[in-house]
Amino acid sequence: MSAAPLLVVQGLTRSFGHAGLLRRGTVVPAVAGVDLTVEAGEVVSLVGESGSGKTTLSRCILGLDRPSAGSVRFDGVDVARAGRSERRRVLRGMQPIFQDPYASLDPRWTVAQSVAEALDAQGIGTAATRRARVAELLSRVGLPARFADRRPADLSGGQRQRVCIAAALAPAPRLLVADEPVTALDVSVQAQVLNLLREIQRDLGLAILLVAHDLGVVGHLSDRVAVMRAGRIVEAGTRDAVFDAPQHPYTQALLDARPRLGRRDHAA
Amino acid sequence: MSAPALQVGGLTIGYRTATGVASAVSEVSLEVARGEIFGLVGESGCGKSTLAAATLGMLPGSAEVSGDIRVAGRSLAGMDAEALRGMRGNEVAIVVQDPLTSLDPTFSVGSQIVETIRAHRNVDKRTAHARAVELMSQVGIPEPERRFGDPPHRFSGGQRQRIVIAIALANEPALLIADEPTTALDVTIQKQILGLLRRLRDERGMAIVLITHDLAVVAETCDRVGVMYAGQLVEVTDAAALADGARHPYTRALLSALPTAEHEPGALTVIAGEIPDLESPPPGCRFAPRCTRRIDACARRPALTGGPDAVACWLHADAEHPVAETSR
Numbered sequence: 001m002s003a004a005p006l007l008v009v010q011g012l013t014r015s016f017g018h019a020g021l022l023r024r025g026t027v028v029p030a031v032a033g034v035d036l037t038v039e040a041g042e043v044v045s046l047v048g049e050s051g052s053g054k055t056t057l058s059r060c061i062l063g064l065d066r067p068s069a070g071s072v073r074f075d076g077v078d079v080a081r082a083g084r085s086e087r088r089r090v091l092r093g094m095q096p097i098f099q100d101p102y103a104s105l106d107p108r109w110t111v112a113q114s115v116a117e118a119l120d121a122q123g124i125g126t127a128a129t130r131r132a133r134v135a136e137l138l139s140r141v142g143l144p145a146r147f148a149d150r151r152p153a154d155l156s157g158g159q160r161q162r163v164c165i166a167a168a169l170a171p172a173p174r175l176l177v178a179d180e181p182v183t184a185l186d187v188s189v190q191a192q193v194l195n196l197l198r199e200i201q202r203d204l205g206l207a208i209l210l211v212a213h214d215l216g217v218v219g220h221l222s223d224r225v226a227v228m229r230a231g232r233i234v235e236a237g238t239r240d241a242v243f244d245a246p247q248h249p250y251t252q253a254l255l256d257a258r259p260r261l262g263r264r265d266h267a268a
Numbered sequence: 269m270s271a272p273a274l275q276v277g278g279l280t281i282g283y284r285t286a287t288g289v290a291s292a293v294s295e296v297s298l299e300v301a302r303g304e305i306f307g308l309v310g311e312s313g314c315g316k317s318t319l320a321a322a323t324l325g326m327l328p329g330s331a332e333v334s335g336d337i338r339v340a341g342r343s344l345a346g347m348d349a350e351a352l353r354g355m356r357g358n359e360v361a362i363v364v365q366d367p368l369t370s371l372d373p374t375f376s377v378g379s380q381i382v383e384t385i386r387a388h389r390n391v392d393k394r395t396a397h398a399r400a401v402e403l404m405s406q407v408g409i410p411e412p413e414r415r416f417g418d419p420p421h422r423f424s425g426g427q428r429q430r431i432v433i434a435i436a437l438a439n440e441p442a443l444l445i446a447d448e449p450t451t452a453l454d455v456t457i458q459k460q461i462l463g464l465l466r467r468l469r470d471e472r473g474m475a476i477v478l479i480t481h482d483l484a485v486v487a488e489t490c491d492r493v494g495v496m497y498a499g500q501l502v503e504v505t506d507a508a509a510l511a512d513g514a515r516h517p518y519t520r521a522l523l524s525a526l527p528t529a530e531h532e533p534g535a536l537t538v539i540a541g542e543i544p545d546l547e548s549p550p551p552g553c554r555f556a557p558r559c560t561r562r563i564d565a566c567a568r569r570p571a572l573t574g575g576p577d578a579v580a581c582w583l584h585a586d587a588e589h590p591v592a593e594t595s596r
Binding site: 049050156186187188189190191192194195198199213214215216217218219220221239243253254257258259260261 | 311312454455456458459462481482483484485487488489510511521522523525526527528529535536537538539542
């Protein structure tokens with residue numbers, strides 16, 4: 001691939017300073033000098049335990065948090081240095097999916113309103129084309145058209161996460177940033193949502209940056225894996241390299257600690 | 269030795285709602301031996317937490333209960349509130365998912381252990397203090413004498429869960445109910461806490477019912493596992509052999525829905541349909557409407573039969589373990 005990667009993070013640092021109240025001006029870097037790239041159409045996972053900085057990093061990438069140092073380039077554009085309209089255009093290309101589909105949806109809105117919001121806010125298309133696009137998106141995520149008029153309270157957890165995915169797909173992004181997208185779901189529902197993510201990633205050629213603590217989920221979905229600890233990436237590589245031949249002691253400890261069923265050959 | 273740590277016989281629990289009765293637990297029978305770690309798995313709404321609450325005599329007033337529960341041989345039926353309080357913490361104790369909900373933030377962890385000891389035992393403060401320090405040491409808190417006076421927020425999440433376990437152990441219960449005890453913890457801490465539970469079982473011969481949604485945690489930690497679906501206990505099997513030995517179509521479907529790094533990243537097997545409405549559950553096997561191997565017989569409920577490896581499924585009814593039909 002000769003083209004530049006879709007997403008290039010260089011030397012990204014995010015520090016949360018204490019302004020001298022309790023800790024006399026100590027600065028705690030939540031993310032410290034991280035380099036990361038995501039190619040178009042690739043699934044890259046950030047794994048690590050709580051406090052490792054993986055969520056802070058993903059928020060900086062999405063423009064929801066401001067890096068203290070370093071840069072985020074998406075589609076060749078330095079997000080922090082871009083002008084307002086270009087910044088908006090660039091950020092439209094990456095869409096978030098969060099852990100809790102209950103908190104991500106406005107309870108007063110119908111499914112169609114939630115999915116159309118991104119289109120309405122950015123004035124994409126006419127009212128009629130937007131309606132058609134919403135119907136197409138619902139079908140894309142496996143929700144029957146009759147769900148368009150329902151509200152979040154009428155949906156199961158898995159159905160809500162499908163609505164969130166449809167809303168994320170609405171502006172036709174090239175990168176999904178999914179922070180623990182299946183953590184709140186039961187195993188059988190989780191499998192449905194993981195299959196859906198894989199399907200849309202393949203069909204639409206989307207890249208996914210997956211933030212997750214579940215190594216089974218990460219191993220199932222990822223092309224490449226980056227392991228974070230205390231704000232730094234301690235190991236990065238292809239899925240097989242990281243899972244089969246981990247180099248860093250922390251990666252080895254993580255893989256060793258995960259509970260396992262034993263033999264993994266369980267065709268039903 | 270004496271009676272099993274837990275005996276549940278024909279337990280049926282319904283919650284009265286505005287529109288009817290939700291059948292949360294239906295005709296569940298199981299037995300947990302002293303010193304055994306028994307896993308109880310299933311997805312949200314399967315009844316595993318309701319079963320745990322019943323074992324502790326802590327069901328809400330809207331619950332209608334029939335059947336029998338015996339903890340260390342004593343039947344809970346007919347116990348009044350005071351007797352139940354006496355039993356909780358003494359014969360049976362619980363550890364829940366979030367240690368912060370079990371600990372009082374304003375008191376030292378040591379005083380909370382002392383309080384639990386003195387609620388059930390007539391011992392002086394000095395004896396209780398010494399016992400609390402010993403318990404903190406046993407659950408792996410370094411320098412327990414020095415940490416005795418620290419409030420919960422001075423401890424990490426994993427250490428707080430160790431303190432909660434120390435409180436649960438204070439009066440040497442015969443049975444510990446651990447309800448998703450590691451779900452809120454990182455994987456390396458989870459491993460330590462599960463190891464601690466196994467060690468405490470080995471040292472004390474205490475039985476543990478480990479309630480979890482995580483099949484891999486069960487396979488690694490438990491002796492036997494019971495699988496629940498929509499209020500029914502559908503299978504009881506050897507935990508270490510869960511991946512290969514499970515026979516119920518629901519258990520098999522759950523296993524194939526698990527994402528792993530080991531197998532080729534194909535599409536995961538999904539279970540079609542949704543969990544039934546518990547106010548009008550399907551007759552017979554409640555999994556039948558979603559089961560790919562459904563047969564006509566599934567309209568009647570299969571009993572859980574087959575000895576130590578028991579399964580409630582008409583497909584596994586055979587001459588050796590003839591399946592008897594139970595009434596619904």
